[in-house]
Amino acid sequence: MRSKGIRAPWxxxxxxxxxxxxxxxxxxxIILYAFTTETKSYQFPPPGLTLHWFAVAWERQDIWDALALSARVGTVATAxxxxxxxxxxxxxxxxxxxxxxxxxxxxILxxxxxxxxxxxxxxxxxNLIDLPFSFWTIVIGHATFCVVVVYNNVLARLRRTSGSLIEASMDLGADGVQTFRYVVLPNIATALLAGGMLAFALSFDEVIVTTFTAGQQTTLPIWMLTELVRPRQRPVTNVVAVFVIAVTFVPILVAYYLTRGTETVSGSGK
Amino acid sequence: MTAASPATGSGVAGLRRGISTLLYRHSTLFLLLLLAPPLTWLGIVYLGSLLALLLQSFFYIDEFTGQVVREFSLRTYVELLTGAANLDIILRTVTMAATVTVAAAAIGFPIAYYMARYATGRTKALFYLGVMLPLWSSYLVRVYAWKLLLAREGVISWAFDKAYLGWFLDAVLALPVIGGSSLSVSYIGMFLVFTYIWLPFMILPIQAALERVPPSLIEASGDLGARPNETFRRVILPLALPGVVAGSIFTFSLTLGDYIIPYVIGTSRFFIGQAVYIHQGTAGNVPLAAAFSVVPIVIIGIYLAIARRLGAFDAL
Structure with missing residues (x-):
C-alpha cells in the first residue's frame, strides 16, 4: 500500500x-560490556575497557565443548x-x-x-518409553520445530515459481529426477539455503525445549543459562554473548540477501 | 505432459521415466509419498509426545510413596484447579501475556505502518533487517542484555540519575505489586523484557497485512471525501486487524509459555512455565507439570479459534 510522494507525519x-x-x-x-574491566557488578558506565576477557574465554574448555555440541546438534537437526x-x-x-x-x-504447531x-x-x-537422554534426544526436539522454518521458506518460493515450468520440462522429455535436478532445484536452491541457515540459527540458540531433552548435556545456550542464574565469571559470559550474536547474525544476513527480490526469479513469470 | 506416453527406453532411465509418468498420472499417490515422511515425523514425534503429555496429566502422585501411579484419574486436575496458589499463577501469567500483547501492538503498529506505507528502498531494507535481526538472533543473549540494562547499577538507573529523574524511578519502584527493590526483580522489568523479546513477532504480520492493502483503496477513500484519519480508521485499520491478531497469537502464546524470563528477571512469584519446570524437575511431580502445561494449550486453543474467525491465518 505504498503511498508515493507523500511524506510520513513526523x-x-x-x-x-x-x-x-x-x-x-x-x-x-552487551557488546560494550564484553570489554568492561568491572567483574563484580553490571556497573555503567564501565570503569575501564580491556580485551582480557576474550583471551580468558578462549582458554575455557567447557565453552568449547558446549559450542561443539550446539554446532553438531544444529547441523543434524537442520539436515x-x-x-x-x-x-x-x-x-x-x-x-x-x-x-x-x-x-x-x-x-505450524x-x-x-x-x-x-x-x-x-x-x-x-x-519418560514414558524410558529413552535415555542423548545427542539424539536433543536433535529430535530441534528438528521438530525447525521443519516449519524450512517449510515456510520453500513454500514461499514455490508459490512464486510457475508450475508450467515443471510441465514444460517434462513435456520436453525430462523425467522426474531430471526435472527436479535441473528445474526445481535451481529455483528453490537459495530458499533452501536461507531456510537451512535460519533453522540452524534457531537450533543453535534454542534453550527452552533443550532443557527438557538434554539431560546432563550442555549446549551453548544451556551453558549461558547456567551462567545467567549463577554467574561465575560475568565478563566471560559477556564475551560468549557477543560471540553468539556474531554467529547468529551471519546466517540471518546471508538468508536475507538470498531471499531478497526473489519475486523475479528468472522464467517464473507468474 | 499431456500425451499418454508409455514408459519407453530401457534400463534405469526407462524405469525412472515409468515412475515419473506413474506419479504424474496418479497425483494422489505422489502427494501421499511427499507427505508421508514429514507427517510420520510430526505425527509420531510431536503428536505422540503431546498425547504422552496428556496421558501423564491423568496419572497422579501417591501421597505416601511419592511415586507416580499410572492409572487414569482426574485427581491431578482437581489438585490444579482447587489450589489457590495454582490459580494465582495462571491468572498472573495470563495478565502478563495480555499486557505484553497490548504493548507490543502499540509499539509495533507505527513501525509496521511506516515500513509498509512510507519506507522505500534503503530505508525499507534497513527497517526490515532491523526487525529481522532481533527476531532471529539469540533469545538468551537478548534476555541477558536486559539484565545488564535493568541492574541496580546498570544503564537505565544511570540514565535516570543523569537526567535528575532518579526520584521518579524510585517512586515507580516503590509502587506495590509492580515495583520491587530494583527493576531487574520487578514486574515492570519483566514486562519490558517480554515486550522487547516478542515485539518483532508482532511487527512482521502487521506489516504483511498492511502491504496487501491496495493503494487504490486508499485513494478511493480520499476521492470519496474521507479525511486521512477517517481513511486510516475505517479503511486501513480494519484491513490491518487480521495482522494484529496474527501477531498477538505469537506474543500471547510465547509469553504464556516462557519460563526463562521470569526465572532470570523478575520476582520469586511463579509463572506457568516455571511451575511446569519446577514440578517436573526438582519436585518430581510430572503429572502436575503435565496438567499445568495443558492450561496454556487450552487458552491458546480458545485464542486460535477466535483468531481464525477474525481471519488472522491469512495474515501469517
Whole structure:
C-alpha cells in the first residue's frame, strides 16, 4: 500500500524510529560490556575497557565443548528439517486436498505452541518409553520445530515459481529426477539455503525445549543459562554473548540477501 | 505432459521415466509419498509426545510413596484447579501475556505502518533487517542484555540519575505489586523484557497485512471525501486487524509459555512455565507439570479459534 510522494507525519516517523531503537540498544549494551574491566557488578558506565576477557574465554574448555555440541546438534537437526520441510512444502504447494488445513496446523504447531509445551511433551514421551537422554534426544526436539522454518521458506518460493515450468520440462522429455535436478532445484536452491541457515540459527540458540531433552548435556545456550542464574565469571559470559550474536547474525544476513527480490526469479513469470 | 506416453527406453532411465509418468498420472499417490515422511515425523514425534503429555496429566502422585501411579484419574486436575496458589499463577501469567500483547501492538503498529506505507528502498531494507535481526538472533543473549540494562547499577538507573529523574524511578519502584527493590526483580522489568523479546513477532504480520492493502483503496477513500484519519480508521485499520491478531497469537502464546524470563528477571512469584519446570524437575511431580502445561494449550486453543474467525491465518 505504498503511498508515493507523500511524506510520513513526523510523529509516525519518530514512533517508528524509537521502536527500532528499542529493539537495538540492548544489543549495543552487551557488546560494550564484553570489554568492561568491572567483574563484580553490571556497573555503567564501565570503569575501564580491556580485551582480557576474550583471551580468558578462549582458554575455557567447557565453552568449547558446549559450542561443539550446539554446532553438531544444529547441523543434524537442520539436515532433517531440510528434507522434511521441503517435502511438506512441495506437497502443500501442489494440491488442494481434504485435511490440508489440518496438515498446515500440524506443521505450524511446534512453534505456535509455547516451547515449554513442546519441551514437557517430549520429556513426557521420553519418560514414558524410558529413552535415555542423548545427542539424539536433543536433535529430535530441534528438528521438530525447525521443519516449519524450512517449510515456510520453500513454500514461499514455490508459490512464486510457475508450475508450467515443471510441465514444460517434462513435456520436453525430462523425467522426474531430471526435472527436479535441473528445474526445481535451481529455483528453490537459495530458499533452501536461507531456510537451512535460519533453522540452524534457531537450533543453535534454542534453550527452552533443550532443557527438557538434554539431560546432563550442555549446549551453548544451556551453558549461558547456567551462567545467567549463577554467574561465575560475568565478563566471560559477556564475551560468549557477543560471540553468539556474531554467529547468529551471519546466517540471518546471508538468508536475507538470498531471499531478497526473489519475486523475479528468472522464467517464473507468474 | 499431456500425451499418454508409455514408459519407453530401457534400463534405469526407462524405469525412472515409468515412475515419473506413474506419479504424474496418479497425483494422489505422489502427494501421499511427499507427505508421508514429514507427517510420520510430526505425527509420531510431536503428536505422540503431546498425547504422552496428556496421558501423564491423568496419572497422579501417591501421597505416601511419592511415586507416580499410572492409572487414569482426574485427581491431578482437581489438585490444579482447587489450589489457590495454582490459580494465582495462571491468572498472573495470563495478565502478563495480555499486557505484553497490548504493548507490543502499540509499539509495533507505527513501525509496521511506516515500513509498509512510507519506507522505500534503503530505508525499507534497513527497517526490515532491523526487525529481522532481533527476531532471529539469540533469545538468551537478548534476555541477558536486559539484565545488564535493568541492574541496580546498570544503564537505565544511570540514565535516570543523569537526567535528575532518579526520584521518579524510585517512586515507580516503590509502587506495590509492580515495583520491587530494583527493576531487574520487578514486574515492570519483566514486562519490558517480554515486550522487547516478542515485539518483532508482532511487527512482521502487521506489516504483511498492511502491504496487501491496495493503494487504490486508499485513494478511493480520499476521492470519496474521507479525511486521512477517517481513511486510516475505517479503511486501513480494519484491513490491518487480521495482522494484529496474527501477531498477538505469537506474543500471547510465547509469553504464556516462557519460563526463562521470569526465572532470570523478575520476582520469586511463579509463572506457568516455571511451575511446569519446577514440578517436573526438582519436585518430581510430572503429572502436575503435565496438567499445568495443558492450561496454556487450552487458552491458546480458545485464542486460535477466535483468531481464525477474525481471519488472522491469512495474515501469517
Amino acid at each position: 510523529t509516525l516517523k519518530l514512533a517508528a524510529l524509537a521502536g527500532l531503537a528499542f529493539l537495538h540498544v540492548p544489543m549495543a549494551a 532433517i528439517a531440510l528434507v522434511l520441510g521441503t517435502l511438506a512444502a512441495a506437497a502443500m504447494q501442489r494440491s488442494r486436498f481434504f485435511g490440508r488445513e489440518t496438515v498446515t496446523l500440524l506443521i 511446534p512453534i505456535a505452541l509455547p516451547g515449554i509445551v513442546t519441551g514437557i511433551a517430549l520429556r513426557a514421551a521420553i
